[in-house]
Amino acid sequence: MKPGFAAPLVNGALLGAAVVAVSPLLWMLSVSLMAPGEASTFPPPLIPARATLGNYRELFAHAGIGRYLANSVFLTAAVTLVSLAFNVTAGYAFAKLHFTGRDRIFKLLLGALVIPSQVAMVPLFLLLKHLGLVNSYGGVIVPAMAGIFGIFLVRQYALSIPDELLEAARIDGASEFRIFRSVVVPLLKPIIVTLAVFTLLGTWNDFIWPLIVLTDNSLYTLPVALASLSREHVQDNELMMAGSVLTTLPVLVVFVALQRYYIQGLMVGSVKG
């Protein structure tokens, strides 16, 4: 390839790929602002003749989307907070504290990482039913309170904490929990943010498990509600697009704001293979 041609060719291809990647999302936003029925014409319109927020108003007033939004926000916040607490303490302990069988347990966990979660779903459902957690927020939160991937991510990062630092604090008479709170957590901050972003996006986007465990309409998360709404409103494209915007926009905003941490975590996590 001649050097003169390379730059326009590469940048042109990148631009094309970016258009393919992003245009369905931009188009979703555009259709969500159209009047009912406007998108069901040929040729498909690219921008609304007169932008309106009517679809969003309709979703909040009649489809009860406010409730689903609240469910999603609450469940995502609860899962993220609890699982962070559990995974960060465990990840640190696997890296820096000594207890019998530590390395053997860690190897077992790594092995279990390859088991797809679908395998566990039916017995997990029965177990939660036994515990009275089916069709409740607890059914979503409890199984997600800790995860092998999160522990692994934190452990890899915590390995780099110098032992001398922890020893010095011990000599000063600090308890293990005190050391964790005042020395370890500040050092682990970057990976904590990374894991928080991962958990947040994963929980918000999760579809199959909430679909299985939540049967009551009023407990639905946004993705579950959207799937069920789209079955009732097959023809109401504009309304469904507004619902899709409400579901996707929060995660896209979080991703764009914190993408540095997310992509860094992806690279650390990918070393697991």
Add this chain to the structure above:
Amino acid sequence: MRFERAAWWFVAPALSVIAVFFILPVLAALAISLTDFDIYALADVRNLRFAGLGNYVKLLETPLFWHALGNTLYFVLVGVPLSIAASLGAALLLHSRVARFKPFFRTALFAPVVTTLVAVAVIWRYLFNTRYGLLNYALGGIGIHPIDWLGDPRWAMPAIIIFAVWKNFGYNMIILLAGLQSIPEDLYEAARIDGASRWRQFLFVTLPMLSPVLVMVGILTIAGYFQLFAEPYVMTQGTRKVSSGGISGPLPPLPSCSFS
């Protein structure tokens, strides 16, 4: 052992959650698969009988299983190479020295990965619409007749593959990009001095150096694509034909089973 006890306090919460809500159900799934577990056994464990490999034999005798397995293999065999090719292409472009606005392009290309699957499936279902869909409109521009993407059993799988590649290629792109960045520059320099063309540099430097990452990405993608469920579940709902589902596709969602 003060330290030992403290350490256990750190790992106990996470380990108990994983043991009770993941390991135990996985083992139970294995054990139950060897029994005649049903609603009667649910009421009273004494009704449970050991069935050996009977359930597996029954599954293998079910035509729907083979049909679904065939669909899943179709999805994996076509979808995985396409997906990785798209990821590699995008990673090479982003890695190119002449590429501009790299952070912007990286974010744009990665955006579909973080979107909510159900929401973007709704978008694509509309893009694939036979009458009003943009895709058929664009194809009409080059003289191709409208395709019934999600209704025609022959086109449902290509449609789902297109959607899956669009949704997922950014993930592997980032991993491959990290792999490309770790290839030492002097290897390319040596190849250039030997007079190797761009294409030969790609074949004999980039590909071999990238192969460990490619293998890993391949395995992870195959594992992921075998678990295809939500894409056909959301996209072909209503018009769903059994023939377009993956292994898990044609199953009714659990809440409608007799457990509740």
